[in-house]
Amino acid sequence: MTRPPGPRATLMDVAQLAGVSRTTASFVMTGRRDMRISADAEQRVRRAARELNYRPSLLARSLRTNQSQTLGLISDVVATEVFAGELIRGSLATALQNDHLLFIGETQGDVTVERRVIDGMIDRGVSGFIYASMYTRRVKLSRVLRTQPLVLLNCMGATQGIATVIPDEREAGRSAARALVRLGHRDGIVLVGEEPRAIYAAAERRFGVDEILDQQGARLAGTIDTLWWPEPAYQAVGEYLSSGRRPTAFVCLNDRVAVGAYQAAAEFGLSIPGDLSVVSFDDSDLASWLRPGLTSVAIPYFELGRRAVEILLAADKPTGTQRIPMRIRERDSIGPPANRRPPRRATVIP
Amino acid sequence: MTRPPGPRATLMDVAQLAGVSRTTASFVMTGRRDMRISADAEQRVRRAARELNYRPSLLARSLRTNQSQTLGLISDVVATEVFAGELIRGSLATALQNDHLLFIGETQGDVTVERRVIDGMIDRGVSGFIYASMYTRRVKLSRVLRTQPLVLLNCMGATQGIATVIPDEREAGRSAARALVRLGHRDGIVLVGEEPRAIYAAAERRFGVDEILDQQGARLAGTIDTLWWPEPAYQAVGEYLSSGRRPTAFVCLNDRVAVGAYQAAAEFGLSIPGDLSVVSFDDSDLASWLRPGLTSVAIPYFELGRRAVEILLAADKPTGTQRIPMRIRERDSIGPPANRRPPRRATVIP
Numbered sequence: 001m002t003r004p005p006g007p008r009a010t011l012m013d014v015a016q017l018a019g020v021s022r023t024t025a026s027f028v029m030t031g032r033r034d035m036r037i038s039a040d041a042e043q044r045v046r047r048a049a050r051e052l053n054y055r056p057s058l059l060a061r062s063l064r065t066n067q068s069q070t071l072g073l074i075s076d077v078v079a080t081e082v083f084a085g086e087l088i089r090g091s092l093a094t095a096l097q098n099d100h101l102l103f104i105g106e107t108q109g110d111v112t113v114e115r116r117v118i119d120g121m122i123d124r125g126v127s128g129f130i131y132a133s134m135y136t137r138r139v140k141l142s143r144v145l146r147t148q149p150l151v152l153l154n155c156m157g158a159t160q161g162i163a164t165v166i167p168d169e170r171e172a173g174r175s176a177a178r179a180l181v182r183l184g185h186r187d188g189i190v191l192v193g194e195e196p197r198a199i200y201a202a203a204e205r206r207f208g209v210d211e212i213l214d215q216q217g218a219r220l221a222g223t224i225d226t227l228w229w230p231e232p233a234y235q236a237v238g239e240y241l242s243s244g245r246r247p248t249a250f251v252c253l254n255d256r257v258a259v260g261a262y263q264a265a266a267e268f269g270l271s272i273p274g275d276l277s278v279v280s281f282d283d284s285d286l287a288s289w290l291r292p293g294l295t296s297v298a299i300p301y302f303e304l305g306r307r308a309v310e311i312l313l314a315a316d317k318p319t320g321t322q323r324i325p326m327r328i329r330e331r332d333s334i335g336p337p338a339n340r341r342p343p344r345r346a347t348v349i350p
Numbered sequence: 351m352t353r354p355p356g357p358r359a360t361l362m363d364v365a366q367l368a369g370v371s372r373t374t375a376s377f378v379m380t381g382r383r384d385m386r387i388s389a390d391a392e393q394r395v396r397r398a399a400r401e402l403n404y405r406p407s408l409l410a411r412s413l414r415t416n417q418s419q420t421l422g423l424i425s426d427v428v429a430t431e432v433f434a435g436e437l438i439r440g441s442l443a444t445a446l447q448n449d450h451l452l453f454i455g456e457t458q459g460d461v462t463v464e465r466r467v468i469d470g471m472i473d474r475g476v477s478g479f480i481y482a483s484m485y486t487r488r489v490k491l492s493r494v495l496r497t498q499p500l501v502l503l504n505c506m507g508a509t510q511g512i513a514t515v516i517p518d519e520r521e522a523g524r525s526a527a528r529a530l531v532r533l534g535h536r537d538g539i540v541l542v543g544e545e546p547r548a549i550y551a552a553a554e555r556r557f558g559v560d561e562i563l564d565q566q567g568a569r570l571a572g573t574i575d576t577l578w579w580p581e582p583a584y585q586a587v588g589e590y591l592s593s594g595r596r597p598t599a600f601v602c603l604n605d606r607v608a609v610g611a612y613q614a615a616a617e618f619g620l621s622i623p624g625d626l627s628v629v630s631f632d633d634s635d636l637a638s639w640l641r642p643g644l645t646s647v648a649i650p651y652f653e654l655g656r657r658a659v660e661i662l663l664a665a666d667k668p669t670g671t672q673r674i675p676m677r678i679r680e681r682d683s684i685g686p687p688a689n690r691r692p693p694r695r696a697t698v699i700p
Contacts, residue, residue, distance in 0.1 A: 008472065053469075053494065055469060055472075055473055068474055069470075069474075070453075070474060084435060085434060085435060088454065089456060092454065092455065092456050093456075096455075096463070096466065096467065096470075099470075101453050101455065101467070101470045101471060101474060102453065102454055102455075103420075103451050103452065103453055103454075104438065104442065104452055104453075104454045105442065105446075105451065105452075106439060106442050106443075113446070116446065117446065117451070119403075119405060120419075120446075120449075120451045121451060122358065122405075123405055124418055124419075124420060124451060124474075144403060229639075230639040231638075231639070234641070256639070259639055263641050288581075289579075289580040289581070289606070289609055291584070291613050
């Protein structure tokens with residue numbers, strides 16, 4: 001019954017197996033009705049096509065249309081951020097739902113590599129590009145990319161009018177601050193992370209935090225400047241705590257910084273959240289792996305990828321910036337500040 | 351000088367800008383020498399091609415050869431393992447070095463999705479496939495995939511003769527055990543991780559550990575059965591330690607399990623490596639983020655990706671299994687067992 005595996009079946013193979021002419025087979029496969037074909041012949045052609053796993057040549061169609069139902073996802077660094085995989089997954093799943101496949105390319109910030117990858121994808125007939133950055137920032141777009149259907153993902157270009165999908169970082173900052181304020185924190189909140197200058201995400205998150213504190217007539221009790229990794233955060237937080245200062249809460253700019261903050265807090269005998277509340281951004285696996293679990297505002301990587309592909313494939317492509325909500329995932333790392341906790345009930349017999 | 355961005359330049363555009371016939375432009379661009387072309391005309395054509403960013407149609411060539419200098423990387427789940435990104439990076443970089451681009455597809459273990467992705471890539475003229483699993487295991491290959499140029503990456507098929515690239519898991523197990531034995535551990539080593547039955551990597555790692563202990567006339571002091579995540583590992587190790595047993599060392603089957611082991615050890619007041627040595631597999635970022643840093647045998651993701659692409663593109667494709675060495679990264683989580691440490695020097699005045 002089944003044919004041994006071999007090279008890809010042609011329309012001629014289908015015609016031969018069905019016992020009809022190539023023209024008849026072609027008419028059946030393309031659904032043309034301007035030639036009379038017997039129901040029996042049509043059935044034989046369809047059965048043969050199924051049996052041989054025949055599919056019309058997409059390459060031939062690509063040449064006519066210069067499109068191959070593919071999209072190009074280009075990123076600075078694919079692997080740096082551990083959960084960027086979710087961004088790829090969201091893009092992949094949505095492309096496939098729309099009968100597109102995904103090329104993936106990494107520039108590593110090298111203009112020459114970027115040019116080669118973009119040219120290579122254009123040569124292969126991609127319908128459009130998603131240009132993604134692994135952390136939210138401004139990017140300089142090459143001229144050739146600006147001539148292509150394009151969606152910016154997790155980054156912003158200098159040019160107006162390019163469709164852009166980014167996480168709502170400012171609202172994320174507000175969420176983090178609100179979670180603390182609601183528990184009674186006010187004057188003892190310290191921001192831990194890189195000085196929010198160059199990094200857009202950091203600046204926006206801080207802006208959101210400041211806004212909520214401002215509404216309370218309060219402001220940050222301080223900032224601890226550190227790079228985005230556990231080791232420098234551990235060092236910086238350790239130095240801060242050595243000075244004897246005791247904040248009621250840390251807002252860490254990402255989960256890796258929070259790891260360093262946890263380690264430093266443990267060393268100073270500070271319990272979380274009893275002595276110190278910690279809230280963070282990313283909601284990476286780390287947040288659930290820490291003890292106690294870390295309250296963290298999630299970067300919606302899958303949704304970012306999904307939206308970018310949807311916009312790229314939309315007939316009437318929206319321009320402007322779409323901000324994807326970032327939801328806070330509450331775990332056990334935040335509680336009321338020590339001075340606001342209800343006094344322990346005395347263990348006397350009533 | 352520069353032309354406004356527009357659709358992709360054709361050979362006709364080049365000819366017009368250079369002021370020559372399409373045929374002349376074609377001869378220059380394809381390097382044919384069977385027509386006399388003036389040096390001046392040739393120079394004008396080349397300059398026009400550069401200015402217009404003209405590149406010959408790869409799609410047209412693809413149709414002739416049914417190949418588009420692309421490879422397909424198909425994986426069960428792209429994003430599960432946090433460092434799988436490195437595997438994609440290694441594949442990408444090597445493909446690009448060889449003027450190939452990379453399609454990426456995820457099956458999520460769904461046969462229908464897998465079939466669609468594979469068919470879609472064949473339709474677009476891929477030269478071959480890399481079929482990757484995010485953890486080393488046996489896979490069932492679809493019939494259509496077996497008819498294609500194929501390299502298995504981090505997995506093994508039932509069929510003989512398919513080129514396969516996997517990490518050398520057994521040698522990794524030996525390395526982990528050797529690191530402990532060398533420090534004097536012998537009868538107090540406990541394996542922590544999923545019972546090594548279904549999972550090939552787990553079985554091979556354990557086999558390597560057993561081999562080294564066997565050479566010492568020793569064997570594992572026990573196993574702690576747990577899934578591959580911090581939380582269940584924390585629970586399982588905690589239960590084990592509650593029984594009062596005090597192993598000298600843990601061999602954790604991956605870094606996430608080691609995170610749980612660290613957390614449980616801290617709860618029982620056991621210091622690492624003073625009271626308990628810990629060695630693990632993965633060498634993920636986690637290993638460097640833990641305090642003390644975790645000694646871990648690295649999965650060579652980048653190298654795995656690189657080798658797979660090299661084999662797929664090799665003119666004379668090797669068959670059989672290539673095992674990529676896994677190197678141990680020593681950090682501060684292992685030391686001599688407590689009973690083997692030199693006694694503290696008495697603080698008497700000499």
